[in-house]
Amino acid sequence: MRSNRALKWLVGGPPFVFLVVFFLLPALIMVVASLRYPGDFGGLAPLFATRPGEEAGLTVESYQVFFSDWVYLEIFAKSFGVAALTTFVCLVMAYPLAALIARSPKRYRDLMVLLVVLPFASNFLVRVYAWMIMLGPFELLFSRFAVICGMVYVHLPFMILPLYTNLEKHDPTLLDAAQDLGAGAWQRFWRVTFPLSLPGIFSGAALVFIPVLGMFAIPEILGGKDDWIVGNMIKESFLGTRDWPFGSMLSLMLTIAVLAVAGAASWLAARGMRRA
Amino acid sequence: MSALRFPLRRLALGVEAVGIVAMFSSFLASGGKVALVWAAAALLALAAALGAAGRRREMPAFWLWYVSLLVYAFLYVPLVIVVIFSFNDSKLNAEWVGFTIVWYQRLFADEDMLRAALNSVSIACVAAAIATVLGTMAGLSMHRFKPKLLPFLVFTPVAMPEILLGVSLLIFFLNTVSPALGALGIDFGLGLTTVVIAHITFCIGFVAIIVRARLAGMDESIFEAARDLGATPWQTFRLVTLPLILPGVIAGALMAFTLSIDDFVITFFTSGVGTKTLPLEIYTMIKVAVTPEVNAISALLMALTLAMIVAASKLAPDLMQAKA
Numbered sequence: 001m002r003s004n005r006a007l008k009w010l011v012g013g014p015p016f017v018f019l020v021v022f023f024l025l026p027a028l029i030m031v032v033a034s035l036r037y038p039g040d041f042g043g044l045a046p047l048f049a050t051r052p053g054e055e056a057g058l059t060v061e062s063y064q065v066f067f068s069d070w071v072y073l074e075i076f077a078k079s080f081g082v083a084a085l086t087t088f089v090c091l092v093m094a095y096p097l098a099a100l101i102a103r104s105p106k107r108y109r110d111l112m113v114l115l116v117v118l119p120f121a122s123n124f125l126v127r128v129y130a131w132m133i134m135l136g137p138f139e140l141l142f143s144r145f146a147v148i149c150g151m152v153y154v155h156l157p158f159m160i161l162p163l164y165t166n167l168e169k170h171d172p173t174l175l176d177a178a179q180d181l182g183a184g185a186w187q188r189f190w191r192v193t194f195p196l197s198l199p200g201i202f203s204g205a206a207l208v209f210i211p212v213l214g215m216f217a218i219p220e221i222l223g224g225k226d227d228w229i230v231g232n233m234i235k236e237s238f239l240g241t242r243d244w245p246f247g248s249m250l251s252l253m254l255t256i257a258v259l260a261v262a263g264a265a266s267w268l269a270a271r272g273m274r275r276a
Numbered sequence: 277m278s279a280l281r282f283p284l285r286r287l288a289l290g291v292e293a294v295g296i297v298a299m300f301s302s303f304l305a306s307g308g309k310v311a312l313v314w315a316a317a318a319l320l321a322l323a324a325a326l327g328a329a330g331r332r333r334e335m336p337a338f339w340l341w342y343v344s345l346l347v348y349a350f351l352y353v354p355l356v357i358v359v360i361f362s363f364n365d366s367k368l369n370a371e372w373v374g375f376t377i378v379w380y381q382r383l384f385a386d387e388d389m390l391r392a393a394l395n396s397v398s399i400a401c402v403a404a405a406i407a408t409v410l411g412t413m414a415g416l417s418m419h420r421f422k423p424k425l426l427p428f429l430v431f432t433p434v435a436m437p438e439i440l441l442g443v444s445l446l447i448f449f450l451n452t453v454s455p456a457l458g459a460l461g462i463d464f465g466l467g468l469t470t471v472v473i474a475h476i477t478f479c480i481g482f483v484a485i486i487v488r489a490r491l492a493g494m495d496e497s498i499f500e501a502a503r504d505l506g507a508t509p510w511q512t513f514r515l516v517t518l519p520l521i522l523p524g525v526i527a528g529a530l531m532a533f534t535l536s537i538d539d540f541v542i543t544f545f546t547s548g549v550g551t552k553t554l555p556l557e558i559y560t561m562i563k564v565a566v567t568p569e570v571n572a573i574s575a576l577l578m579a580l581t582l583a584m585i586v587a588a589s590k591l592a593p594d595l596m597q598a599k600a
Contacts, residue, residue, distance in 0.1 A: 007509055012417030012426055015410040015480055019429040022477045023441070026448035033447050044451055093350070096343040103340075119351045121581045123538050125558045126574040130354030132566065133361060153354065156347075214437025217540065221562055231439050238443055238545070248447065251440055258437060 034062055034248035042242025062249035072233070076253070079229035082144075082219075083212040086151040087159075087205050093152070094159035094204065099193075102167035113164065120157045127154055128221050135222075146222040151212055158207035166200025167193075199269040206265035210258050230254050319345045355578065362571035379572040389557055389573070396537050396553040399468060403475035404532040410476065411483025411532070412525050416517070418484065419491040434481035442545030445474050449546065466548025474546040475536040482535060483528035490524030534584060 037045035037055040049056035066072045101112045119127070131150045135141045170193065178188045216231035230250065237247030323342035365376035383389055414430050417423060433441055449470050457464040498520070502512040518525075540555040547556060554577070561570050 008417065008421045008423070011413050012421060012423055015414035015417070015484075016423075016426055016429065018410055019426075019433075019477065019480065022445070022448075022473055023429060023433050025452075026444040029448055029452055030444040033451070044447075093347050096340055097347045100340050100344040115348065116351065118582075118585070119355055121534070121585060122355060122578045123555060123558070123574070123581075124540055125555055125562065126358065126577060127354070129558070129562055129566075129570055129574060130358045132562070133357055133571075134354050153350070156351065210435070211437050214439040216439060217559070231437070234439055234443060238446060244447060244451075247443060251443055254437065255440060258440075262435070 030248045030251060032058075034245055034252050035059060036245050037061070038243045038245050042244070044244050059245075062245045065246065066249060066253070072250075075228065075233055076230060076257070079213050079231075080257075082147065082151065082227075082229055083209045085148055086155060086212050087208045089148065089152045090156050090159040090208050091201065091205065093156060094163050098160050098163035098167050098200075101164050102170070109168075113161070116157055116160050124154060125217065128218055131222060141222065142224045144223065144227055147219050147227045150218040150222045151215065154218065155208045155212065158211075159204040162204040162207065163197065163200045166197050170196055202265045202269035206262055209261055209265075213257060213261075214254060230257075319349060358571050359575045359578070362568055362575045364568060364571075367567060379568040380576075383569055383572050383576070386569075388552065389554075392552040392554050392557040395468065395551060396555075399471055399475060399553065400533050400536040403472050403479060403536045404529050406472075407476045407479035407532045407536075408483050408525060408529040411480040411528055412487050412521070414480060414484040415487030415491065415524075416521075419488050430481045430484045433478045434485070438478070438539075438541040439545075441474070441478060442542045445470070445477070445542070446545045466546060467551050470546045470548070471543055471551065471553070474542045475539060478539075478542060479532035479535055482531050483525075486528040486531065487521055487524045490521045494520060530584065534581065 033044055035058045036047065037057075037059055039045045045055050047056060047058075097116070101109055101116075104112060128150050131146065131153060132141060135146050135149065140146055174192055174196075175188055178192050183191065213229070214231045214234075215229065216235045219227045219229055219232055220235075230253075234247050234250045234254065237243050237250060320342060323339075323345055360372075362379055363375050363377065364372055365374040365378070366372075414426060418427055418430070446466075449464075449466060454464045498516060499512060502516045507515065538555065540559060543553055543556060544559070547553065552560075554573070558570060558573060561567070561573075
C-alpha cells in the first residue's frame with residue numbers, strides 16, 4: 001500500500017507540480033492582480049507602499065469602473081451576440097454535413113471526416129488571412145459580416161465532429177418505425193433525429209461558443225473598430241493601455257462567463273440525454 | 277467513390293473537375309462574382325450525379341449531398357485561393373496577372389522570416405518533448421490512480437479560451453518570476469524560455485487525453501499478469517505498458533508539436549519584444565502590409581502540415597482515431 005502511494009506521486013507528481021506552478025498559481029495571481037492598482041508606467045503598482053502617497057495595496061477600482069459604465073457591459077453583450085450568431089451559423093452548416101457523413105457507407109466515413117479536419121490543420125492566421133483575400137474584392141472586409149465569416153470558418157469543425165459522433169450512434173430502425181407509423185420526412189427529423197442529437201448539439205455549441213468569446217485576432221483583422229469584443233478589450237488592456245488590473249478584471253469576468261456557458265451546456269446536454 | 281457505378285463515377289468526377297477549373301478561372305478573370313454562379317452550378321451537377329447514383333444503393337438524398345458539398349467548398353475554396361495567389365505576379369491579391377515564384381524567393385531571402393521559422397521549430401521540438409513526457413505521466417496517473425485534482429489541472433487549460441492562459445502567464449512571468457529571480461541576481465524576461473513553458477502547459481492536456489483514451493480500451497489483466505510474474509513497476513512500464521501505449525504517445529507528441537508550431541495567441545502574450553515565431557511574423561505582416569509573401573508562407577505552412585499528417589498516418593495508423 002505504501003509503495004503504491006509512492007508510485008502514485010512518482011507518476012502523477014511531476015505533471016501535477018508543473019501545472020500547479022504554471023497554471024493554477026498564475027490564475028490565482030491574476031485574481032489578486034485584478035484587485036490591485038495600476039503601476040505608474042503600466043503593469044501593477046506595488047502591494048506595499050515604498051514612498052508616501054503612493055497607491056499601493058488592494059482596491060476594487062477596476063470593478064467599479066466596469067460596472068459604472070454601460071460601455072463595458074455592452075461589449076460583453078456584443079461578444080455574446082457574436083458568439084451566439086457564430087454558433088447558430090455553425091450549427092446550420094454542420095448539421096447536413098454531419099448527417100451525410102453519418103449516413104454514408106462505413107468505409108467512406110473516415111475519409112469524409114478527414115476532409116473536414118484537413119483545412120483545420122493549416123495555421124489559424126492563414127485561415128483568417130484567406131478570408132481577407134476572399135472578401136476583399138467584394139468590398140465586404142472590415143464589417144460584422146466578415147467577422148462572422150472568419151469565426152464560422154475557424155470553428156466549424158468543432159461543431160461538425162461532435163454532431164457526427166452523436167448522429168453516427170443513432171439507430172436507423174427508429175426512423176423506419178417512425179415511417180411505418182406514418183411520419184413524413186419532416187416529422188421524422190424534428191421528432192426523432194433532432195431530439196436525439198441534442199447532446200451532440202450542446203457539446204458542439206460549447207466548443208464553438210467559448211473560444212469565440214476570447215478571440216481577439218479575428219475582430220482585429222477582419223472587423224472594424226465597432227466589432228471589438230471581450231478578447232480585444234483584454235488584449236488592449238495588457239498591451240495597449242497597459243492597465244493590468246483592469247485587464248485581469250476583464251479576464252476574470254470572461255472566466256465567469258465561460259464557466260456559466262459550459263455549465264449551461266452540460267446541464268442542457270444531460271437534460272437532453274435524459275429526455276431522449 | 278468506388279461504390280458508384282463506373283460510368284456515373286466518371287461523370288461525377290468529370291463534372292467536378294470541369295466545375296472546379298471553371299470556378300477558379302472565372303474567379304481569377306472576373307474578380308470573383310461570376311465564380312459563385314459557376315461554383316453553385318458545378319456543385320449542383322455533382323450532387324445530382326452522386327444523389328442519382330445513391331438512389332439504388334441507399335445513399336443519402338440529393339439535397340443533402342448538395343448542401344454538404346457547399347460546406348466542403350466553404351472549407352476549401354479560401355485556402356485554394358491563397359495558394360493560387362501566392363504564384364501571382366502582382367502585389368494585389370485581386371486579379372490574376374501572371375505566374376511567378378518571386379514571392380517564394382523573397383521569402384527565403386528574408387532573414388527575419390528564417391529566424392522566426394528556426395525559433396518556431398526549436399520551440400515546438402522542446403515543448404513537444406517535455407509535454408509528451410509530462411502528458412503521458414498525467415494520462416497514466418489519471419487512468420491508474422484516479423486522482424481528484426489532476427484532471428482539473430490537465431483539462432482546464434485545454435477548455436479555456438487561450439487568451440486567459442496567455443495573460444495570466446504574462447502577469448506571472450513579469451510580475452512574480454522576474455522580480456523573484458532578479459532578487460537572486462538572475463536576469464529573467466520574456467523570451468524563448470517563457471514561450472516553451474507556456475506551450476508545455478497547454479500541450480500536456482492534449483497528450484494526456486490521447487494517452488488515457490489509449491489506456492481506457494486496454495485489458496487490465498495484462499498489467500496484473502506482469503505484476504504477478506514478479507515484474508517491478510518500472511519493468512511493467514518499460515516492457516508492457518509503454519509498448520502498448522506507444523502509438524498513443526507518438527500521436528500525442530505529433531499533436532503537441534503541431535499545436536506548438538501553430539500557436540499564435542499564447543505565444544503572442546508570452547514572447548516579449550525580441551522573440552518572433554512564424555505565426556507572430558504572419559500576424560505582423562497581415563497587420564502592416566498584405567503582400568503575396570503572406571500567401572507564399574501560408575502555402576508553405578500548409579504543405580508542411582500536410583506532409584506531417586501523411587507522415588503521422590504512416591507512423592501511427594491509429595492517429596486519426598485518436599485525434600477524432
